[in-house]
Amino acid sequence: MTLVKDSVMTSLESVKDPEIDTVSVIDLGMVEDVSFEDGHVSVKMLPTFMGCPALEIIQKNVEEALYKVEGVDSVEVKFINNPPWTSDRITEQGHVRLREFGIAPPPTHSDSGEWHVDCPYCGSTYTTMENIFGPTACRSILYCKGCKNPFEAMKPVSTIM
Amino acid sequence: MKTVEEAKQDASYKSALTELLYQLADDDFIVAYRGSEWLGLAPHIEEDVAFSSISQDTMGHATMFYQLLEELGEGDADHLAHGRTPAERKNAIILEEVNGPGHYLKEPRYDWAFAVVRHYFYTLAKKIRMESVKQSSYEPLQHVAVKVNMELYYHHMHWKTWFMQLTGTQGEARERMLTAVETVLEDFGGVLTLGPKEDEITKHGLIEGEEFQRKRWLQEIKPIFESLNIEMPKALGMKRGNGRAGEHTEDLDSAIDTLTEVYRQDPAATW
Numbered sequence: 001m002t003l004v005k006d007s008v009m010t011s012l013e014s015v016k017d018p019e020i021d022t023v024s025v026i027d028l029g030m031v032e033d034v035s036f037e038d039g040h041v042s043v044k045m046l047p048t049f050m051g052c053p054a055l056e057i058i059q060k061n062v063e064e065a066l067y068k069v070e071g072v073d074s075v076e077v078k079f080i081n082n083p084p085w086t087s088d089r090i091t092e093q094g095h096v097r098l099r100e101f102g103i104a105p106p107p108t109h110s111d112s113g114e115w116h117v118d119c120p121y122c123g124s125t126y127t128t129m130e131n132i133f134g135p136t137a138c139r140s141i142l143y144c145k146g147c148k149n150p151f152e153a154m155k156p157v158s159t160i161m
Numbered sequence: 162m163k164t165v166e167e168a169k170q171d172a173s174y175k176s177a178l179t180e181l182l183y184q185l186a187d188d189d190f191i192v193a194y195r196g197s198e199w200l201g202l203a204p205h206i207e208e209d210v211a212f213s214s215i216s217q218d219t220m221g222h223a224t225m226f227y228q229l230l231e232e233l234g235e236g237d238a239d240h241l242a243h244g245r246t247p248a249e250r251k252n253a254i255i256l257e258e259v260n261g262p263g264h265y266l267k268e269p270r271y272d273w274a275f276a277v278v279r280h281y282f283y284t285l286a287k288k289i290r291m292e293s294v295k296q297s298s299y300e301p302l303q304h305v306a307v308k309v310n311m312e313l314y315y316h317h318m319h320w321k322t323w324f325m326q327l328t329g330t331q332g333e334a335r336e337r338m339l340t341a342v343e344t345v346l347e348d349f350g351g352v353l354t355l356g357p358k359e360d361e362i363t364k365h366g367l368i369e370g371e372e373f374q375r376k377r378w379l380q381e382i383k384p385i386f387e388s389l390n391i392e393m394p395k396a397l398g399m400k401r402g403n404g405r406a407g408e409h410t411e412d413l414d415s416a417i418d419t420l421t422e423v424y425r426q427d428p429a430a431t432w
């Protein structure tokens with residue numbers, strides 16, 4: 001039983017964000033609850049951004065991964081809205097892996113609403129915001145004056161906003 | 162606070178709740194559609210990326226509201242979005258208005274000033290409504306509102322920046338912005354109304370009343386207008402009718418026609 005649960009977690013760890021293949025759904029803090037009983041796995045997940053077109057793909061990939069686990073006969077994957085996903089759910093490992101991919105992890109949001117990110121390539125703090133809306137809803141585009149590279153950053157989202 | 166099951170057992174509550182959800186869903190649905198028509202036509206490439214991202218988010222919000230309706234037994238969310246006739250829609254009329262003369266495939270003469278004003282004013286109104294339904298008596302709606310509100314933060318910041326910059330200049334940009342402000346205000350009362358069923362909606366504690374929402378909106382816009390030297394509106398009109406009561410214009414007919422064309426070909430297809 002615990003063995004199956006371990007394999008379930010390992011298999012969730014193997015499901016990556018379709019667009020950032022170094023980062024798993026666990027790293028992103030999208031998995032809220034996993035339960036296992038009599039061969040049935042039920043997973044509750046939190047959508048990051050609601051307009052995110054990757055959600056359906058992620059759901060399908062999670063289902064496929066879980067069906068491959070020995071001892072699993074049926075799978076239910078559900079997106080729920082409570083608690084809301086916030087960017088501080090991304091794990092430390094998630095931060096490391098995002099940087100590896102060239103995406104700056106989300107900074108914490110200050111009360112003034114201002115936020116700042118360092119360059120994921122060279123670590124320089126001399127960066128400017130180019131476009132708050134990046135190629136997907138959850139990312140922004142910035143420019144590093146240090147190494148003169150454009151880069152993307154995960155947007156901070158929190159309930160205080 | 163009520164759950165899905167509790168809401169389903171209370172006919173009067175459910176009828177008020179579904180009314181409000183249709184208004185929220187239909188507003189987001191049509192304004193996201195109008196936004197998506199700008200794809201490739203925005204003033205610059207960065208704006209194209211930003212605007213399409215905002216429209217995609219907004220369509221995601223509409224989907225959430227349609228899903229809440231589906232949970233209440235109103236039918237399949239996809240059908241609610243695509244399969245309903247214009248007369249069944251509850252969106253405000255100003256949100257259905259075309260982006261400008263022309264067609265987005267041939268010679269679009271869209272008005273960017275109108276787009277900025279409409280989206281800015283709407284986003285502000287939506288923010289006020291979401292803050293209010295965070296305290297709604299319907300629990301699933303509360304949860305969605307918290308989520309929507311976090312994303313709205315960025316939409317609001319985006320449109321406010323455009324609004325301030327274009328209106329804060331002199332010459333043609335400012336003139337066109339002021340004209341757009343006037344046009345949008347003439348029908349903006351339609352966004353801030355709860356329609357014929359307001360009493361039922363507020364009685365059940367689903368959202369604060371329209372008088373309150375109008376006041377909040379004017380209160381929020383006041384410092385912005387003052388800093389830009391724009392006269393405060395004397396009234397928020399409903400010049401072309403009340404969309405909440407099913408009154409609409411030809412612009413909605415043609416929009417629904419276009420956007421449901423694919424859906425009607427094969428309603429059972431999965432997207």
Ligand SMILES: [Zn+2]
Nearest residue numbers: 119122144147
């Ligand atoms: Zn750098």
